[in-house]
Amino acid sequence: MYFSASESLSISDVIKNGEEQIKSQGNIPVQSPGLQPSPKGGGLSVKIPFGDTIGRRLYRNLKNKEVVIRMPKRVYVEAYIVREQWVDIDWKIEDNKTKQIGNYTATRAKGSFRGRDYTVWFSYDIPVPFGPWKLHGLPGLILEAEDSEKMMRMYATEIQVPFDLGDMIQSPNDVREISHKEEVYLLDNAKKLSAQAFNARLPKDSQVKLVEENDSDPRKNKPERSFEWEEEAAPGKKRKKRK
Structure with missing residues (x-):
């Protein structure tokens, strides 16, 4: 992650030209006269590429409260950007809990974000409100974070302060933009959309079939389990006021 006093940019899932980054792989049952199933699992081992030469970029701007995320190309969708609503996290700082992370004294804080409870360690010594992924809003840089499950x-592996940023921190704008709700639909239906994309590429009479799981919650193992518009629409809940 790169940051200044008012902006931050996180970059991941970057691949070089000619290389393939494997995000996940597994056994998927396949019906095809031309493809042989795995002798162990009765499926075909499928490698799913994830990423591109620009990668996943998460840009945050404190001055205008802007969050812009670029998601790289996946097997079922081309790269896109999405503008998210700014969400303030209600952190509970525990000033009596500290530890050393590298050369910095870190203080513990706890908070919840989109359905997960986090414990983080931040440093007052680096007074910027940024952190890894979408965690932010403390009076110091978040150096370590973990959810309750x-x-x-x-966690930070290397910290360089100061650092010559040049014009490195810029909002992504190289690909088409979709709404946040559209992105959530894509993520919730990633398995189904991936299977459809694979089937379109397989030889004739071949088919990739999804493995039905006992737990039907597509967000069970995802970083985000709930979103602001869902909480607002929940029965019996008062609509939140936006500042």
């Missing part, structure tokens, strides 16, 4: 864990 240990599905998400992020």
Whole structure:
């Protein structure tokens, strides 16, 4: 992550020309006279490429409260950008809990974001309100973060302050833009859309079939489990006022 006093930019999932980054792979049941199933699992091992030469970029601007995210190309969708609503996290700072992270004293804080509870460690020594992924809003840089189920864990491996940024921090604008609700639909239906994309590329009479899981919640293992518009529409809840 790169940051200034008012902006930050995180970059990931970048691949070089001619290389392939594998985000995930697994056994998918396949019906095809030309493809042989795996002897162990009865499926075909499928490698799913994720990423491009520009990668995933998350840009945050404090002055205008702007969050712009570029998602790289995936097997079922071309690269796109999405503008998210600015969400303030209600952090509970525990000044009596500290530890050393590298050369910095870090203080513990706890907060919830889109359906997950996080414990983070931030440093007053680096007084910017940024952090990894979409976590932000503390009086110091977040150096380490983990959710309560240990599905998400992020930590700083190297810290350089000061750092010559040049014009590195810029809002992504190289691809088409979609709405946040459209993106959530894509993420919720990623398995189905991936299977459809694979089927379109397979030989004639071949078919990739989804493995039905006992848990039907598509967000169970995702970083974000709920979104602001869903909470506002929930029965019995008062509509939140926007500042």
